[in-house]
Structures are given as structure tokens and as C-alpha cells.
Amino acid sequence: MSNNIFSKFSTFINRVVDIISQGNMERVTILREYNLALKEAYYQGDFNVLCRVTTSPGNPNFKHALSTFYLRSGFKITIENDNELTQSDLIGLSDYFIQNKTGVRQLMAFGYDTLIIIGKNTKQGIQIAFKDIADLQNYMLK
Amino acid sequence: MKEIAYYSITTIAVLICTFLLINKIKKNRIKRKILQDTGNDYKNIARNFALSYSKSKELYKSLIIKVHPDKIDESKKIEAQELSKKLTTSKKDYQKLKELEKEIESFIKS
Numbered sequence: 001m002s003n004n005i006f007s008k009f010s011t012f013i014n015r016v017v018d019i020i021s022q023g024n025m026e027r028v029t030i031l032r033e034y035n036l037a038l039k040e041a042y043y044q045g046d047f048n049v050l051c052r053v054t055t056s057p058g059n060p061n062f063k064h065a066l067s068t069f070y071l072r073s074g075f076k077i078t079i080e081n082d083n084e085l086t087q088s089d090l091i092g093l094s095d096y097f098i099q100n101k102t103g104v105r106q107l108m109a110f111g112y113d114t115l116i117i118i119g120k121n122t123k124q125g126i127q128i129a130f131k132d133i134a135d136l137q138n139y140m141l142k
Numbered sequence: 143m144k145e146i147a148y149y150s151i152t153t154i155a156v157l158i159c160t161f162l163l164i165n166k167i168k169k170n171r172i173k174r175k176i177l178q179d180t181g182n183d184y185k186n187i188a189r190n191f192a193l194s195y196s197k198s199k200e201l202y203k204s205l206i207i208k209v210h211p212d213k214i215d216e217s218k219k220i221e222a223q224e225l226s227k228k229l230t231t232s233k234k235d236y237q238k239l240k241e242l243e244k245e246i247e248s249f250i251k252s
Contacts, residue, residue, distance in 0.1 A: 030184045037188035047192035066169055096195045099234040102180045103187040109176040139175050 011054065018055055021072050027055065027110055049093070050080040058114035062129035065136060068111030075112040075130075082119030090117050090126050104134040186237075193236040201239045205229055208246055221249060 018027040034053045041047035058073030067073050077097070079085060094117050098104060107115075108130050118125030206229055207213070214222040225246055232238035 033184035034188040037185045038192055041189055041192035041196075047196050049195070066173060093195060096198070096234050097191050099194070100187060100190065103184075103191070105176055106180045106182075106184070106187070109173045109180070136172070136176065139172050139179075 014054055017072065021068065022111070030106070030110060031055065052078045052080060054078065055112075056116060058112070058116075059127055059129070062113045062127075062131060064108060064113050064131040065140065066108055066111055067113040073112055074114040074116050074127075075107050076116040076118065079117070079119050082122050082124070085119050085122060085124065087124055087126070090119070090124060093117055094126060094128055098128065098133045101134040104130050105136070108134065108136060190235070190237045194234055198234055198236045198239055201236065201243070202229060202233050205239065205243055205246055208250060218249070225249060 015028050015031075018031075019025060031053055038047065038051045038053070042050045054076050055072055056074040056076040057071045058067075058075075060070040063070065063073070077093075079090075079093075094115065097115065097117075113130050115128040115130060116125060206226060209222045209225045209229065211219055211222060225242065228242055229239070232242060
């Protein structure tokens with residue numbers, strides 16, 4: 001119970017920091033929509049992995065033109081039911097996430113530069129740079 | 143002397159703030175451009191990711207068999223090859239595979 005309360009409290013603080021650092025509710029909206037969709041997919045049996053997405057510290061080496069401060073530049077997907085998860089499963093999961101370049105560009109527009117996929121209990125994880133997946137050259141002002 | 147120092151520091155602070163503000167405005171313009179192109183259908187993107195992970199492999203296998211060259215008439219082979227190229231490109235995208243499924247159904251019926 002105390003873990004649950006702590007988790008809800010840290011999510012709330014995370015959201016408040018996102019709103020203050022960005023000056024708007026956009027990040028909160030995108031995280032909420034992602035969490036709702038992934039939870040729905042899991043409970044409908046369409047997805048066998050229960051995921052939660054949050055903002056986290058990113059990798060300063062993955063910075064791009066629209067990156068926010070590195071402590072808030074990570075897009076973290078935490079896998080709640082990670083009992084039999086291996087590193088190759090995480091890599092496989094990330095392949096499906098990054099194949100949608102439109103989604104990746106949206107996240108880059110919101111200042112995210114690092115995709116982090118990590119197991120909640122095993123703490124196995126991977127990090128991917130968004131700038132290696134999609135580029136923003138066509139959008140740069142001349 | 144004190145006044146000169148005060149005015150210099152204030153000028154430098156104003157210049158730095160102006161520079162940061164112009165930078166922020168430029169970034170916001172780029173951001174708006176990107177979001178105009180990509181839209182704001184985040185729920186659909188997340189759902190597509192979930193469905194792609196669970197179901198795209200099976201769907202891809204079932205569709206690629208339908209456009210396999212051995213199962214197609216000589217006259218339709220070129221179109222079948224185009225469809226299988228599109229399938230291979232969209233192998234991990236459930237939404238695109240569903241769109242291609244409709245194309246393949248109408249190709250088979252024709």
C-alpha cells in the first residue's frame with residue numbers, strides 16, 4: 001500500500017515538474033494518453049506487457065536541437081510484469097516503438113531525446129537516441 | 143563607478159534574456175511545425191505500438207503468403223511484387239499492415 005501511495009505521489013510530482021519546466025500541459029497530456037492506451041491494450045488482451053510511461057533523466061550524449069534539460073529528456077517505458085523478460089525482449093520491444101517515425105518526431109518536439117525501456121523489478125534496460133531514429137533537418141528554420 | 147557597473151550588469155542580463163527568449167521562440171516555431179505535420183493522435187500511436195508488438199508478426203505472415211509469387215498469375219506478378227515490398231517495409235506496423243490487408247483483398251478479388 002505504501003508503495004502504491006509513493007508511486008502515485010512521485011507521478012504527481014513528475015507531472016508538476018513537467019508543467020513547470022515546459023510551461024504547458026502538453027507533456028502531461030501525451031503521457032496520460034500513452035498510459036491509458038497501453039493499459040487498455042493490456043487489459044483487453046491485445047498486449048502481453050503492462051507498461052507505464054514517465055519522464056525521466058535522459059542521456060546528455062543524445063541531445064538534439066529541441067532537447068530539454070537532460071534531467072527531463074528521457075521518455076521512460078517501465079515494464080511492470082518483467083519476470084521473464086530478457087535483454088533481447090527489450091530490444092524487440094524498442095524495435096516496434098521506433099518503427100513509427102511520426103511518433104518519435106512528436107516526442108522529439110516535446111523535448112525528449114532518449115528512449116528508455118526498463119523492467120520494474122529486474123532493472124534490465126536499454127537506451128536509444130531519438131536523433132538516430134528520426135531527424136528534424138526538414139523542420140529547421142533557415 | 144558603481145553606477146557604470148550596475149548599468150553594465152543590467153545590459154548584459156537583458157542581452158542574455160533576449161538571446162534566450164529568441165532561442166525559445168525559434169524552438170517553439172519548429173515544434174509547432176512538427177506537430178502540425180505529425181498531428182496529436184497520441185493514443186492511436188500508443189495503441190498501434192501495442193498491437194504491432196503483439197499481432198503484426200502473425201498478420202504479416204498471413205498476408206505475405208497471399209502475395210507469394212508462386213500463388214499469383216503471371217499477369218499479376220509485378221503488382222504482387224509491389225505489394226510484398228510494401229508488406230516488408232511495414233512489417234512491424236500493425237496499422238499499415240491492416241491498410242495493406244484491404245489492398246491485398248481487393249487485389250486477390252480482381
